[in-house]
Every structure is written in structure tokens, then in C-alpha cells.
Amino acid sequence: xxxxxxxxxxxxHEALLxxxxxxxxxxxxxxxxxxxxxxDIHAYLEVYSDVLEQAKKADEIIKSGKATVLTGxxxxxxxxxxIKGRVASSASKILENYTATYDATVIEKLKKEGVVFMGxxxxxxxxxxxxxxxxxxxxxxxxxxxxxxxxxxxxxxxxSVASDEALVALGSDxxxxxRQPASFCGLVGLKPTYGAVSRHGVMAMxxxxxxxxxxxxxxxxxxxLFNTIKGQDTMDSTTIPNKTSEVIGxxxxxxxxxxxxxxxxxxxxxxSKSFExxxxxxxxxxxxxxxIELPNLKYSLAVYYVIVPAEVSSNMAxxxxxxxxxRLSGKDGIEDYFLSRQVGxxxxxxxxxxxxxxxxxxxxxxxxxxKANIVRELITNDYRKAFEKVDVIITPTTxxxxxxxxxxxxxxxxxxxxxxxxVPINLAGVPAISIPFGFKEIGDKKLPLGIQFIAKHGxxxxxxxxxxxxxxx
Numbered sequence: 001x002x003x004x005x006x007x008x009x010x011x012x013h014e015a016l017l018x019x020x021x022x023x024x025x026x027x028x029x030x031x032x033x034x035x036x037x038x039x040d041i042h043a044y045l046e047v048y049s050d051v052l053e054q055a056k057k058a059d060e061i062i063k064s065g066k067a068t069v070l071t072g073x074x075x076x077x078x079x080x081x082x083i084k085g086r087v088a089s090s091a092s093k094i095l096e097n098y099t100a101t102y103d104a105t106v107i108e109k110l111k112k113e114g115v116v117f118m119g120x121x122x123x124x125x126x127x128x129x130x131x132x133x134x135x136x137x138x139x140x141x142x143x144x145x146x147x148x149x150x151x152x153x154x155x156x157x158x159x160s161v162a163s164d165e166a167l168v169a170l171g172s173d174x175x176x177x178x179r180q181p182a183s184f185c186g187l188v189g190l191k192p193t194y195g196a197v198s199r200h201g202v203m204a205m206x207x208x209x210x211x212x213x214x215x216x217x218x219x220x221x222x223x224x225l226f227n228t229i230k231g232q233d234t235m236d237s238t239t240i241p242n243k244t245s246e247v248i249g250x251x252x253x254x255x256x257x258x259x260x261x262x263x264x265x266x267x268x269x270x271x272s273k274s275f276e277x278x279x280x281x282x283x284x285x286x287x288x289x290x291x292i293e294l295p296n297l298k299y300s301l302a303v304y305y306v307i308v309p310a311e312v313s314s315n316m317a318x319x320x321x322x323x324x325x326x327r328l329s330g331k332d333g334i335e336d337y338f339l340s341r342q343v344g345x346x347x348x349x350x351x352x353x354x355x356x357x358x359x360x361x362x363x364x365x366x367x368x369x370x371k372a373n374i375v376r377e378l379i380t381n382d383y384r385k386a387f388e389k390v391d392v393i394i395t396p397t398t399x400x401x402x403x404x405x406x407x408x409x410x411x412x413x414x415x416x417x418x419x420x421x422x423v424p425i426n427l428a429g430v431p432a433i434s435i436p437f438g439f440k441e442i443g444d445k446k447l448p449l450g451i452q453f454i455a456k457h458g459x460x461x462x463x464x465x466x467x468x469x470x471x472x473x
Contacts, residue, residue, distance in 0.1 A: 002029045003162040009221045010128035012167060013069045016062055022070030023062065027055035027116050030074045034118070034165045041255060042140050043150075043160040045079055046087060047119040054116045061114045062094040069224060071114035076166035078157045079120040080127055081212065082201040083107050089134040090203050092125045094325035094345055104201025105236065106170060106212055106229040113228060119167045119456040121156030126345045127172055128204045128312065129153050130180060130418045134348045141405070142184060145445040148402040149182030154215070160183040161215050168225055169215040174206045174421025175304055176397075178213045179434035183397035183450025186436045188222045188467070189215050191422075193457050194429030195224075195240040198233035206311040209304075211424040219467045220329045226460060237401065240458075254468055255282055256292035256390035264298065266417065268400035274438030274449045275396050278470065282394075285469055292386045292393065300424040303379065306359050307427075313356030316349065351412065380428040389455040392466055395421045397450035401442075421452060431455050433463040435471060 002021060031051060038044055048054075051074075058072035060188045077083065080090045082100035084107075089095040103111065110117075124134040132140040132155025140155045142148040143163035150159040154171025158181030161169050171178045173191040182189025190213045204210060214225035232239045249361055257279065279289055297434060319325045345353075359368035399420060408414045425432040437451040451470070455462045467473075 002026060003027060004033060004315060007167060007185055008071060008218050009073055009167065009216075009224050010123055013067075013071075014441060017067065018129050023055040023058040023116060024052060026072065027051050027074050027118075028356060030118060030167070032167060033163070035472060037143075037163050038165060038406060040141060040146050041159050041163050041165070042138060043121055043156045043163060043165055044076070044119045045089065045091065045122050045156070045234060047139055048086070048117055051116060051118055057224050058114045058116055064351065067113055068113050068290050070110070072116060074118050074167050075110065075115045076121045076157055076160040076169040077107070078169070078171045079123050080172060080203040081107065081170060083117065083120075086120070088120065088203070090126045091123045091137055092345065092349070093136045094201055094319050096136075096326060098324065100102045100201075102201060105198035105233045107201065109229050118160070121154075121160050121169065123156055124153035125349050126203065126312075127153040127174060127177055127318070128348045128352055129407065130176065130415055131403075131405075132156060132181075133405060134346055141403055142145070142402045144447055145402065148447070149184065151184035151402065155181050158189070158215055159183055159184070161217065168221050170212060170225070170229070172202060172210055172212050173426065174209045174211075175308065175426050176419045178215065179397050179422050179432060179450070179452060180418065182434040183214055183436070184402040186448030187215050187217060188219050188436070189213065189397060189434045190222050190226055190460070190463070191425060191432050192226060192230065192460060193431045194426075195456070196230050196431070196460070198231070198236040198239050200233055200235035204311075204315045206308040208311060209308065209317060211306075211426075219433075219464055219471065219473050222433070223248070223282040223464045239411075245379050252286045252288065253391040253462075254288045254290055254389065255466075256290050256386055256393040258294045258297065258393065258395065259291045261294055261297045262395065266399055266420075267396065270438070270439070270440035271396045271398070271400055271449055275451065278394070278437050278451045282470060287466075290390055294379075294382040294386060294424075296375065296382050297424050299375050300379060300427060301416060303372045303375045303427060304419070304423045305355070306368050307376065309352040309473065310360050310369050311354030311356070312349075312352040316353050318346075319345070348412075376427050379424055383428045383430055383454075383456070388453045389457070392459075392462060393454040395454070397421060397452040401440045401447035401449055425454055430457055431460050433467055435467045437470070
């Protein structure tokens with residue numbers, strides 16, 4: 001029996017090289033686990049029919065002596081990342097039958113490594129949501145308590161790793177869509193520096209904020225995956241060269257705590273307790289804890305929910321039943337357009353398109369969109385100033401543990417408040433990592449909690465170092 005629960009990329013790689021088991025046997029073990037658990041969890045929208053063929057090819061690479069650390073490693077992919085010849089629906093009815101015509105850059109890179117793609121995972125439709133309840137194909141459940149959400153929008157990707165249905169996963173993060181599910185599902189999740197990873201071949205939501213990033217059970221797994229997918233790409237003009245800021249490494253760090261921002265209220269007692277325990281542990285490890293001010297962070301949600309719907313309304317224009325998406329026939333072209341979008345798009349997507357069209361409309365553009373961009377710059381400057389004094393910033397990842405399915409779906413504002421700690425990072429374009437730290441016990445369930453570290457642009461190595469130090473990995 002392969003111990004999927006405690007498996008890491010390095011452990012699997014060593015076992016594959018030694019011949020303890022083959023990639024075929026490893027992939028079969030994951031398929032078996034999917035059969036066993038995914039009926040309850042619903043992490044996958046589709047498990048690929050050729051998983052075992054992919055694994056056989058990986059075994060040939062291993063036999064030839066050309067294996068890399070990722071060869072034969074089973075990975076799940078969020079449903080908004082294109083894999084040539086496979087369906088990519090963004091969990092929307094409008095793209096139910098859309099087959100990708102090319103590989104996303106991150107997929108090209110993973111194919112070169114010889115990974116095994118297990119399948120495409122469930123998500124909030126077009127990545128709009130924080131619970132994976134907005135999928136047109138039904139919600140994903142949290143493996144720690146199936147009455148609760150796994151987070152969103154990359155909830156399926158997180159749940160697939162947390163329930164041992166894939167070893168690692170790729171998701172996307174526009175306002176917390178990797179870090180929040182990582183926190184809810186007891187995983188490590190990285191939102192890289194804006195531009196560190198190519199978004200070519202990923203369905204855009206908020207183009208000035210979107211980033212692809214990895215999920216794993218350990219910091220090292222996330223680091224391996226990030227180092228594989230990062231890098232400049234001629235197909236994405238926002239990508240940046242592989243230059244990292246100074247790596248802090250094992251040196252004792254100055255860790256900033258934005259106390260004012262943390263005192264806004266609405267934070268679960270268990271989260272506050274776990275957060276203070278993490279600070280205590282960091283102090284004991286020899287790091288210096290410094291209170292800092294990020295005065296404009298309190299405006300982050302307001303800014304985010306002006307900028308993102310504006311970008312959404314623009315990016316979603318292509319899904320009209322003519323260029324992309326299922327076309328429904330009416331009496332003329334205009335009716336075709338309205339029918340296709342009316343039936344094909346879900347409520348949250350429509351809400352954001354309407355909001356975005358409003359804030360970009362004549363007479364409101366300056367009052368909302370321009371003003372939001374000015375405040376966004378102030379938020380970015382707050383981080384810039386803070387990083388002159390500290391090496392990393394720490395906050396909780398989420399205000400509370402995973403909430404129950406249906407608990408917040410009827411109140412968009414309550415749902416949006418879940419992003420309070422994750423949204424500012426995307427606005428500033430800096431990298432952040434969520435790591436598991438502590439649990440909240442409710443009845444007989446132990447719900448994971450997460451801590452978030454934030455670094456300056458290009459500071460992923462610093463995030464990996466401090467995270468490993470805190471977790472003892």
C-alpha cells in the first residue's frame with residue numbers, strides 16, 4: 001500500500017527511482033482514492049480517461065534515466081487552465097463543450113517534466129466566488145467536514161489534494177482563490193508575485209490581479225511546483241524575468257504585524273488565538289516581531305470590488321455564444337446574444353458583469369474606477385514602505401474556519417468579507433503564502449486554520465524559508 005496521506009513529491013520521486021513502485025501503480029492508487037472519496041467531495045469535474053497511459057509514458061522516462069523530480073507525479077488542474085484537446089469549462093454552462101486548442105504555458109512546462117494530469121477540478125464559475133458554490137456543476141465539499149465549503153474559487157483543486165486525490169494541484173488566485181482554500185483545507189498555497197508565472201492559456205477574470213499558483217501538503221512541494229512553472233513568457237507581456245529579491249534564507253527575520261488592520265473586528269476567536277500562537281513561536285525561533293502600519297488596507301475590499309468587476313465585464317464580453325460559448329438561437333443576432341448569456345452564465349458572474357459595466361459607464365468612470373486605481377496605488381505604497389522596515393508581513397489567511405455550505409451564498413457582502421486578508425496582496429502584486437497553523441474544533445470535527453506570510457516583489461524564496469522555519473519542515 002502506498003501511503004498517500006504522507007506522500008510528498010520528493011518521497012514519491014525517490015520511490016519511483018528506487019523501483020518501490022511505478023508511476024502506473026502510483027496513479028492507480030490515486031484513481032482508487034478518487035473512486036472511494038470523490039462521490040462525497042466532488043473535487044473533480046472530469047477525471048481524465050488516459051491517466052494510466054500518461055503514467056506508462058512517465059515510467060518509460062524514468063527507465064531511460066531522464067526523469068526529473070516531477071516525472072510521474074499525479075497533479076490536478078483547475079478548470080480554467082487550458083490543456084490542448086481537453087475540455088476547459090471554467091465550471092460554466094456556457095463553456096460546457098469547449099475543447100482547448102492549445103496548452104497554457106504552465107501546462108507546456110509540466111508536460112516537459114512528464115507529470116501525470118489526473119483531471120480538471122471544480123471551481124467557482126469563471127473564478128468568481130470564495131466557496132466553490134458558484135460552480136454550474138454543484139459545490140465541492142470540504143474533506144475535513146463535507147457540510148462545509150473548501151473555499152474558492154480554487155476549491156476543487158484544494159479538495160483534491162486534501163482528500164489525497166492528487167499529490168499537488170494548480171489553481172489561480174485573483175483575490176485569495178489559492179490561499180483561502182489552502183487555509184480551509186489544511187494545505188500550503190502560494191500566490192506568486194504578479195507576473196512571476198505566465199497566464200497564457202488561463203481564462204482571464206481580473207487581468208491586473210490574476211496569478212497561477214500551486215497547492216501542496218508541504219512548503220517544499222509548493223516550492224518545487226513554483227520553480228517549474230515560473231518565468232518570463234513571450235505570450236504574456238506582464239511576465240517578469242526570474243529575478244528574486246534578496247533571499248533572507250535562515251537568517252533571523254523582522255516580521256511585521258499590521259495591528260490596526262487586525263483590529264477591525266469580525267475575526268473568529270480561534271483564528272486570533274492561533275495567530276498569537278504563531279507570533280509566539282516565531283519569537284521563540286529568534287525572529288523579531290514588529291508592529292507596522294498599513295493605513296490604506298481598510299479600503300482594499302472596496303477598491304477590489306470596483307476594479308475586479310470592471311475587468312470582469314471587459315473580459316467576459318468574448319463569451320457571447322458567437323466567439324466563445326454555446327449559442328442559443330433567438331429571432332435575430334441580438335436575441336441570440338442575450339439568450340446565450342442569460343442561460344449560459346450564473347448569478348455571480350452576471351452580478352459582476354453588471355457592476356463592472358456600471359462603474360465603467362460614462363459619468364461614473366472617474367467617480368469609481370479611476371478613484372479605485374488611485375487608492376490601489378496608496379495600498380501598494382503602504383507595502384513598499386513597510387518592506388523598508390521588515391522582511392515579511394504576517395496576518396491570518398481568513399477571518400474564520402471553513403463555513404457551512406449555503407451559510408453565506410445568499411449574502412454577497414458577507415461572502416466578499418471573507419477576502420479581507422487576501423485581497424490587498426493581489427492589489428499590490430506582491431507574493432503571499434498560506435500555511436496551515438492550528439485547528440478549530442466544532443463538535444467532532446477539526447477545522448484547519450491558516451497563517452499568511454507576505455513578502456516584497458520577487459520574495460518567494462523568503463516566504464518558503466520563513467514557512468519551513470515555522471512549520472519545522
